[in-house]
Amino acid sequence: MIATSIATGPHKRNRLSRLPVVHQLRQSVGLQRGMLVVGLVISGIFILTAILAPLIAPFGYSQLRDANGAFGAQNPPGGSHLLGTTVGGYDVLSRVIWGAQTALIVIVIAVILSIFAGVMLGLVSGYFGGWLDRVFVVVFDAVYAFPSLLLAIVMSIVISGGRSNLIGGVLAAAISITTVFIPQYFRVIRAETVRIKAEAYVESARVLGASNARIMFRHVLRNATRTLPLIFTLNASEAILTLAGLGFLGFGIEPSAAAEWGYDLNKAVSDVSSGIWWTALFPGLAIVLAVLGMTLVGESLNDLADPRLRGRRSVAKSSGLVAETSVVPGGTVKDEFEVPQ
Incomplete structure (x- = not known):
């Protein structure tokens, strides 16, 4: 029983983290996360107001x-x-x-x-x-x-x-x-x-x-x-x-x-x-x-969906990736590598 609960616990958390909004919220950092949170709060208030209109009006x-x-x-x-x-x-x-x-x-x-x-x-x-x-x-x-x-x-x-x-x-x-x-x-x-x-x-x-x-x-x-x-x-x-x-x-x-x-x-x-x-x-x-x-929710999701518009280093680290890019005259460029779990 204990082994089963230990095995299912991380699995459930992994499934929750893959939900559309939850995944983007975990992936976002800095200003992007702030925009996404503010947009979700405003949109949530709007939706709740619409649903509860007969009660609060x-x-x-x-x-x-x-x-x-x-x-x-x-x-x-x-x-x-x-x-x-x-x-x-x-x-x-x-x-x-x-x-x-x-x-x-x-x-x-x-x-x-x-x-x-x-x-x-x-x-x-x-x-x-x-x-x-x-x-x-x-x-x-x-x-x-x-x-x-x-x-x-x-x-x-x-x-x-x-x-x-x-x-x-x-x-x-x-x-x-x-x-x-x-x-x-x-x-x-x-x-x-x-x-x-x-x-x-x-x-x-x-x-x-x-x-x-x-x-x-x-x-x-x-x-x-x-x-x-x-x-x-x-x-x-x-x-x-x-x-x-x-x-x-x-x-x-x-x-x-x-x-x-x-x-x-x-x-x-x-x-x-x-x-x-x-x-x-x-x-x-x-x-x-x-x-x-x-609009804040949509623009935040758009930034997170486009790797050219998001901070590669911060987002990659927050999602379990190590992103190191060095551009040195005569040097090499290191791409992203996934860290083994």
Whole structure:
């Protein structure tokens, strides 16, 4: 029993250390670790706020009155309204908290749909090639050439059909953002598939009689999706900005259907010139912090994934490697060697 527990203990720790975020956190040092930790903390607060919105929001996102009567419009921060009220008479703090939930729902739906569609189409296109590959490349290059916000606006108009309820508005925003993201995943997965299908182990599987479906999903897909966590974090921040842009331009979700930061900013533009700062400050600050958290995580993962952008000596030592590089006129250059465990 003791031997078994001793054997399984390090094995469990080794498996935990190989988890995507845990591995990068252990590998990072210095400024990179600080950026990653700050990004994870901000992103964690954003996610927890979105999940716990019904519990921590003092009022509903469309609530205009309580037992004491109507809230009133443009009331300054204080009393029962810690961040004041908007021009429409909504509680600013409640709208900010509920807006986090709307943003998270849109991000999850948009990224999941775009990953599924982009990965599948990129896998099929890169593996089989031929005329199908050429058609997909031309179509998605044309979509990718459009400005992302303009494409999202067009798709929102086509999809929403004038509906402003929660399901219709959220789905319209999510599918609009999905259309923008699909070409990105397609291009990345297709390029990786074209490279991986020429590897020796893929050729060996084909010689042994493995079907195309088995090779695609068992061998190619597993190795082609290693960069998806990085793209996911960067696209999540872009999704928040696209959703806020749609709301600010009037193509978002109505306040009676859900809280949305971009819409609140749109309604607060006229307040700024009148000295009413709280209706625009807090929704804008929520957008900045949410995007900052996702961006810090994404940029940190990008630095750690690229050996040219990370401190080779510090990172190598922290991960069990000895990296010594000496560049001396007339001397030699020592590469990295792995220390036997």
